[in-house]
Amino acid sequence: MNGSLVSEEMTFKVEFYDVDSMRVAWHGNYVKFIERGRCALLDKIGYGYLQMVEDGYAFPVAELKIKYVRSLAFGDEARIKASLIEYENRLKIRYEIYDAKTGVLATKAESTQMAVKLQTGETCFVCPEKLITRVEKLLKK
Numbered sequence: 001m002n003g004s005l006v007s008e009e010m011t012f013k014v015e016f017y018d019v020d021s022m023r024v025a026w027h028g029n030y031v032k033f034i035e036r037g038r039c040a041l042l043d044k045i046g047y048g049y050l051q052m053v054e055d056g057y058a059f060p061v062a063e064l065k066i067k068y069v070r071s072l073a074f075g076d077e078a079r080i081k082a083s084l085i086e087y088e089n090r091l092k093i094r095y096e097i098y099d100a101k102t103g104v105l106a107t108k109a110e111s112t113q114m115a116v117k118l119q120t121g122e123t124c125f126v127c128p129e130k131l132i133t134r135v136e137k138l139l140k141k
Helices: 029-045 049-054 129-139
Strands: 006-013 061-068 077-086 091-099 105-113
Touching (some): 006 029, 029 061, 029 077, 029 091, 029 129
Antiparallel strands (some): 061 105, 077 091, 091 105
């Protein structure tokens, strides 16, 4: 992925509750798959949702784009790669979901999240310093 700063990958199984009557993953569940990848990436950074709340911030999704390329089906093992591409003024993350066995790309997505102060509801146009510091520490490795 061009332009990625920090990436994380994880695998998951497409479960029965993820599929529709045709046994393919229901399109709305890809948002859940993306959230799994995002949480893994934020954990790698060391600034997951619990740390955000402890610091007094929420990061609601402001934009989400999804491109469905191929369907995943019940029982498939999938691999998601989440890559941070912006972090100073907002969190922007790209995702790629693959069939883990074949390596075939199933879905591409991108999310944008903005920091909001929990106490006031005010949107921040600069991310919290703790997040910036943790990302920059990973970039130096």
